[in-house]
Amino acid sequence: MLSVYEGFFSGGARIVHTDVVLGLVEGGQHHHVLSVHAEMYREATRQRMQDDACHRALTSAGVVVSALDRRQGDPAAFTGPDLAETARAMAAADVILSLKEQPLALLNQSGLPRRPVVVCLHRSDPQNQGEALDALKAAIADGTVAAAVCCAESTRAAYQAAGIPAELLHVIPNGVDLLRFRPDAARRLALREDLRIPASAPVVVFAARYDAMKNVPLFLRAAREWLDREPAGHVLMCGAGMTPANADLMADLGTLDRSRLRLLGVRRDMETVYAASDVVALTSAWGEAAPLCLIEGMMCGAVPVTTDVGDSAAIVTGLGFVTPPDPAAIATAWTEAVAARPDRAGALAASRERFSRTRMIASYAALLDGIHTAATPRPSLPEPL
Structure with a gap:
């Protein structure tokens, strides 16, 4: 699996997605995380990838995390080295997870390996996501997007109303680590x-x-x-x-x-x-x-x-x-x-x-296994003698 992040910075969507990746790794899957930006400026704070708690959690678990040589505010066009590094990461994956729709601006670039993409959606206002909604629709039209995981029913309703086909939208509610989050x-x-x-x-x-x-x-x-x-x-x-x-x-x-x-x-x-x-x-x-x-x-x-x-x-x-x-x-x-x-x-x-993390990760694993199975070519039967 390859997960693509827009960048590392404090926020619930990154916490949930990172926890999903860690849970899938615990279950035996191999994951690589690619960040479009190595540094972000958000909430009046400059946030380096290496300083982020999610980055530390992933690397501590043995997940390879890499980033393109880009900073927030760089020109929109991706460079040759950007695309070469992305292609290498995609070629090694069976299925790609996109944390929200923003990374699709990269994954939609021509010439990259074809892999089924699962977009993980964590908002209920697609109309406020700038050009990202257009990137999602383009990826769907191209046949790249195999599914979209919605963390809430409101997410599914909002994206369906925005024109995303209902059959692509799967709701997997958020969950948390109940051993960590408990009265104490x-x-x-x-x-x-x-x-x-x-x-x-x-x-x-x-x-x-x-x-x-x-x-x-x-x-x-x-x-x-x-x-x-x-x-x-x-x-x-x-x-x-x-x-x-x-x-x-x-x-x-x-x-x-x-x-x-x-x-x-x-x-x-x-x-x-x-x-x-x-x-x-x-x-x-x-x-x-x-x-x-x-x-x-x-x-x-x-x-x-x-x-x-x-x-x-x-x-x-x-x-x-x-x-x-x-x-x-x-x-x-x-x-x-x-x-x-x-x-x-x-x-x-x-x-x-x-609200169990175990329930959430099991649902993600089942969906990803199904997409991988559907994308894997079946061996052809030998011609009859």
Whole structure:
């Protein structure tokens, strides 16, 4: 298998896809990962491939990771060396996974080896993906795309409405490592002690990159409202760009009380952050499909509160709260979620199998095995004597 990434940077789609690759490797498949860019500039942060947690996880597991000699912002045209390296990687693969549709701009180049491509889709707004939707349609018309994996029903519906044939769209919901993401009283206490948050204080966590889609200003308005109402409350903000070095975020914060709002940036121990929290919040305005933060947070015992975007409402039904994009309503829901946390523990525990990484990887493996079998020529029978 060859997986092609646009680049390595912090984000749920890369975390999910990397976990799928690692799971397939654990099951005996051989994988190579090719990145179109060796360095990305996202969320007010320059992110080198080698510094990324997904890159480290892949290489630690023995997966070969390479990159074209390109940087974000380079001319759109691919060079001869770019295409030669891509051709070598493709020639060694039976099936190619494209992390989202953006890498198809490379895979659609003429003269490359013909291999079945499976496109992994992680958004519910194909119309906002620039030229990538056109690249996907071109690859389908060319017969290159054998399937598209949608991480949510909202993804399938959005891409079908955008003109992608329904028979190519397969839904495999996101899953997480249940051994890693689980309630943990020791982790909860340790992080609270480290951040000097009282054990009894209500805590809301917002795990997202600094991106317009995440609607950070709405979250901050809700946080201001909630902190005014809850004098013991604390808010944690994690993700790329969630640091004082991000001037845009600092402007968004304005006069908000920073003594009870912590900017934690990218964390490698999100299981600990979620376990220390009572509520996992999402205020996105568009684009979400099956937000990883909601699933990871729930599996660690945090009650989810989300706007109705993508499959978010379906994910939290019976487990959390869905709100309109209104700061006062969101703040009220956070308070209700904190109070409901003890009563929701049983339902959250019962939902764990539904959000299992094992289930997700088994579904990917079955789909890829079927595509490989269909693409493998059958041996011809000998001519009768």
